[in-house]
Amino acid sequence: MLIILSPSKTINFHTPAPPFETTWPIFSSKANKIITSLRHFAAEDISQRERVSLKIAFATRDYFHSFSTTQHVGKPxxxxxxxxxxDKLNPSDFSKDDINFTQEHLRIFSALYGVLRPMDIIQPYRLDMNSKxxxxxxxxxxxxxxKEISKLLKTDDNTLINLASAEYFKMLNQKQLPAHCRxxxxVFKQEHNGKYTVNSLFAKQARGxxxxxxxxxxISNPEHLQGFTEGGYYFRPELSNNKEWIFTR
Structure with missing residues (x-):
């Protein structure tokens, strides 16, 4: 069973990571090319195109220029x-066995790196799939x-648990995934005025x-996900189908 997550725009490179064994991103050479193509943007251009504050734009520009394409530096x-x-995944207290399981069964999609293993070393950046x-x-x-996810699915029982946002899930061409891939x-919903709706903030927390x-x-059997009750959620089979499993609170 393979889990996919989206990255976050917010990052922390000030606190050191636990001393677990690290890996290097599979598509680092392509990430280097993308970064090189972004270095000509001034902060004002970034602010206007991305519709962010100048403070964020200057930080983004600095990330592009400080990014090393030759040294293996950064943080998992x-x-x-x-x-x-x-924050809700909270890996700070993971054991070595937790990390090993995560490294095998979790992948993080990234606009810069493509696909990341949890312990892949990354550098500070700010870029999303809809970047201007x-x-x-x-x-x-x-x-x-x-291709990378298809290869992993073939060795991991062909079951994909999609906990990524719609923006990042579109990185996958579902038609090219292995036959019989599940x-x-x-989907996490909140009750409000007698109706169940998705709140973006709460949904992100629930994914973590x-x-x-x-x-x-x-967990290796996806059916066992139906026992998830963290945060007051519970599985609603009558609202679910084969592709979307609805959890409400």
Whole structure:
């Protein structure tokens, strides 16, 4: 069973990561080319195109220029990304066995790196799939990302647990995934005025909780996900189908 997550825009490179064995991103050479193509942008251009504050734009520009294409420097992705998903995943207290399981069964999609293993070393960056700084990131990554995930699925029972956002899940060409691949997308909803709706903030938190639930319990049978109750959620079979499993609270 393979889990996919989105990255976060927020990062932490100030706190050192635990001393677990690290790896290097599979598609680092392509990441280097993308970074090189972005270095000509001034902060004002970044601010205007990405519709972000000048403070964020200057930080983004500095990331592009400080990015090393020759040295293996940085921090493992699992500990570098912050934000709601990774806060609730909370890998800070993972054991070595937890890390080993995560390294085998979790992948993080990235607009810069394509596909990341949790312990892949990354450098500070800010870039998403819908960036106005570079054209065609889906075309850039879809074939390689799909091939890499397909290879992993063939050795991991052909079951994909999609805990990524819609923006990043589109990096996959589902038609090119292995035959009989099973994709399950957990959807987390809140009750409001008698109706169940998706709240983006709460959904991100739940994705982190569910990822941790899978890791801590070494879940390999997707049906066991239906026992997830963190944060007050519970599985609703009457609202679910084969592709989307609905959890409400």
């Amino acid at each position: 992705a699992l500990f570098a990304y912050t934000g709601n998903v990774f 700084l570079i054209d065609g990131l889906y075309d850039t990554w879809q074939e390689q990302v799909t 994709i399950i997308t957990p 909780w569910m990822s941790r639930f899978i890791i801590e319990n070494r």
